[in-house]
Amino acid sequence: MARIGKKISKKAGLPPGTLVYVGDKAEKQFTVKFVEYNQDEYTEQELTSLDACPVVSDSRTVIWLDINGLHHIRNLEKLGECFSLHPLVLEDILNTNQRPKIEDYGNYLYLVLKILTYHTETQELNSDQLSLILGPNYVISLHENDAAIFSSIRERLKSKEKVRRSGADYLAYLLMDLIVDHYFVILEDLGEIIEDLEQELVTNPNPETLRQIHQLKRVMIMVRRSVWPLREVLSQLERRESPLIQEGTTLYLKDVYDHAIQVIDTIETFRDMLSGMVDVYLSSVSNRLNEVMKVLTIIATIFIPLTFIAGVYGMNFEYMPELKWRWGYFAVMAVMGAVFVVMLIFFKRKRWIGGS
Numbered sequence: 001m002a003r004i005g006k007k008i009s010k011k012a013g014l015p016p017g018t019l020v021y022v023g024d025k026a027e028k029q030f031t032v033k034f035v036e037y038n039q040d041e042y043t044e045q046e047l048t049s050l051d052a053c054p055v056v057s058d059s060r061t062v063i064w065l066d067i068n069g070l071h072h073i074r075n076l077e078k079l080g081e082c083f084s085l086h087p088l089v090l091e092d093i094l095n096t097n098q099r100p101k102i103e104d105y106g107n108y109l110y111l112v113l114k115i116l117t118y119h120t121e122t123q124e125l126n127s128d129q130l131s132l133i134l135g136p137n138y139v140i141s142l143h144e145n146d147a148a149i150f151s152s153i154r155e156r157l158k159s160k161e162k163v164r165r166s167g168a169d170y171l172a173y174l175l176m177d178l179i180v181d182h183y184f185v186i187l188e189d190l191g192e193i194i195e196d197l198e199q200e201l202v203t204n205p206n207p208e209t210l211r212q213i214h215q216l217k218r219v220m221i222m223v224r225r226s227v228w229p230l231r232e233v234l235s236q237l238e239r240r241e242s243p244l245i246q247e248g249t250t251l252y253l254k255d256v257y258d259h260a261i262q263v264i265d266t267i268e269t270f271r272d273m274l275s276g277m278v279d280v281y282l283s284s285v286s287n288r289l290n291e292v293m294k295v296l297t298i299i300a301t302i303f304i305p306l307t308f309i310a311g312v313y314g315m316n317f318e319y320m321p322e323l324k325w326r327w328g329y330f331a332v333m334a335v336m337g338a339v340f341v342v343m344l345i346f347f348k349r350k351r352w353i354g355g356s
Helices: 073-083 087-094 148-158 168-203 207-227 230-238 247-312 328-349
Strands: 031-037 042-047 062-068 101-104 109-119 124-134 138-143
Touching: 031 148, 042 148, 062 073, 062 168, 073 087, 073 138, 087 109, 087 124, 101 230, 109 168, 109 207, 109 230, 124 168, 124 207, 138 168, 148 168, 168 207, 168 247, 207 247, 230 247, 247 328
Parallel strands: 062 138
Antiparallel strands: 031 042, 031 062, 101 109, 109 124, 124 138
16 A cells, blocks of 8 residues: 655755655656647657757647656756746645645646546555646646556547647646546445445454455545545636636536536545444444354353252262162253253243344
């Protein structure tokens, strides 16, 4: 299970705007998918550095820089020079422990979202920070790992759909909409696992069940941290406070906002279900223990009079009339059997055994 938060102690005491990468230690290759399109043309190429600044041919053309790999600080510094990005924006890009947020820098918007990936086999949740920079005619997306889910948007750009006739704000909407829709896929997988755990709680609860419940609760904490602040981000975008957001795009952003609210409601429902499942598990274990103790108590209660009879006739007194009686042994066994049967009937009528 991944950590809920990443260590940021290496940034303690440094001046604001200092570029320090906070994220996974693994060295990943820096790649840039450069996409340029307008209503009539579409071009795509892959770069390994940002030695030259991308140039927009005309006002109708939109460019999309999809950057994978944040640990190459020199390339990010070059990106900041090309698009006049504030040092605090570059600092936030490198600090991958940010919560979803939006910041308006006048001529561009900076947004932070979380790309979530859930592995059903290992029941592990991976979170990748996505930084979006929306300008007048460009979109820059930056993330730690390869965002394979964006390939569907590139395929849509190749065809002459609405996205080719719209501006950069519509492309940013598509990216956000794709991420929010992917949350539904993760929640569906989690919902199936929770349903299976509920059935297991009823039939055969065991310590492994409790471990899975606690692991799912940890996953839901990470999902909630990644999604809950997103509604504030989308709420600000749909209010169209920035001239970078066109009126036609606002309606689509409202739809994404509605989807985010649905995701949040589902997350809260799952969290309540998991909390209740812990109580159900403890109750199930307690009931099973009570049933075992009930059986043992009934057995002990039945044998109390039988042990008493056996103890009386086990005394080695010489003058006991029944000891020399020919049928004494069989009579004592018959009495013990009768006591056993009478006590079973008594327990049955009291409904202590045999169900209701």
